[in-house]
Amino acid sequence: MIVAVASGKGGTGKTTVSASLASIWPAPVIAVDLDVEEPNLHLFLNPVIRDQKASYIDIPEIDEERCTRCRACTDICQFKAIGIFGEVVMTFPEMCHGCGACWTICPENAIAPGKRELGQIVTGQAGPIEFVMGRLRVGEAMSPPLMRNVKRHLGLDPTPPDRDIIIDAPPGVSCPAINAVMDADVIVLVTEPTPFGLYDLALAQKAFAPLEKPMGVVINRADIGTRDVHRHCQKTALPILAEIPYQRDIAEAYARGQIITEAVPSVRPLFDALVKRIAGLANPPSPSEEVCHA
């Protein structure tokens, strides 16, 4: 089973939930940080790092001798990554999306794939938890290609490995967030009961709905703000999987980099119930079972 922990709004508690879930997960688990721009999961799981390797995207390298300045590449490139100015051919590596269109169509075979570093793929071990993180190189604009490389490294495509996976997703609802949740069996949306939390939760629901995955909500700091998030979940039939209370000791444990299920034992039952509900979302009871329960 692959569980993606996502949110829309940043800072609602994705990493808190991901780290806690990983630490109490009842089966072998890989914790994956796909918030490659600002990965934080390692600060809580404290893995022993086994390997860090650079990850690359293919970009064009032009053989100026062979190039006839025919402009086939500049015509097809949708990302303004190649320009021809008079007789001068220039590439803009940081603009390239690595699609390969230029070297595929070049009639002179004058373009070969080179590479640009996207960042690193870091792997390690935190007790029984296998740990994988993507970390974007500072200055690199594109996070989805690195996320794709992390997923390839994990073997999400085509066959998931024989372990459960918990993905800590980036905030937002655009391409990086979609990339992080698209392979999941269950999406857990973490929100807070404030106007910002509600607005961004609704955006996330709308963004992820076309994926047709089971989704549920964890309301963090559940007793601040208003009841509007609760009402919204009820209205849109979005199950509330857990409510984490607002407590100073939870916030302080988080600030120190502690896993809250370990630092604040009173929240442990809440997360045990969350694990069960996530499993229930992934494998909903068949209609006949539902009749029995009714």
Add this chain to the structure above:
Amino acid sequence: MREILILSGKGGTGKTTLTAAFAHLASNHVICDLDVDAPDLHLILQPDTHTTEAFESGHEAVIRPEDCERCGTCLDACRYDAIQGDDPPVVDSLKCEGCKLCVALCPADAITFALNHCGDWYQSESRFGPMVHAQLFPAEENSGRLVALLRQQARAMAEAQGRDLILSDGPPGIGCPVIAALSGVDLAVIVTEPTVSGRHDLERVLELCRHFKIPAGVIINKCDLNLDQANDIKAYCRTQHLPLIGELPHDQVFTEAMVQGLTVTEFRPEGIGAAVEAVWHAILKLGAKPAPAKDQAAIG
């Protein structure tokens, strides 16, 4: 004209809450929400939108089944695994990068390459002045281009109306939209919090500011959450020659104000509101002075 951008790296440190308060306190400014993915500033400013424009950017490949000859060329060529199935193959719009390779290679010319309407952007009037903002449609891409467009519009609006400050709420992270928001601004105000995550993300966003040679200063929000971490961040700022603009406490009044649709400076003008006002004056002071050559070197 000066552009001040509120940033954080980590989400949820209080960027938007503080930007809204600064929008209240600033004068002769244009307000700009550059978090086009999950914009929240309008929830507090509740502006009246007078102009809505479509944001069209990038293309998306769509295979016409009636023209497709099922040759499989597109399936093999796509480096994003965005094309699946064979009778007929279908493009997964969520995976399509809009690179046009399949369109160029299709021997039957069976792939349409349509311009993508991926969001809307707005010109609005708020109780604190004019505002430029946008909403990228959920699951869309090209947020960096939309951010660049908003900044261009904000500058045009400021010039047309003789306004000398653009105050922008930035997106979280350090990727594409943040780079588009950051490049060329006069000052980046980084809002952090005294948590291990806040500290970690502060370092990365600061590195990004240096990469683009943007002067930066730091606000420690929720500073009483963990005094050790707060002191650690202060020490870090000193060693990095990074101005500490101010500190604000962890207080439920921020949430109470948000629930009322008010800035904290409207909701509680004394106490917390006054503290936020002092921070704003410190930002103006920092933003007004041209960085001396030595500091510039430290930042760059």
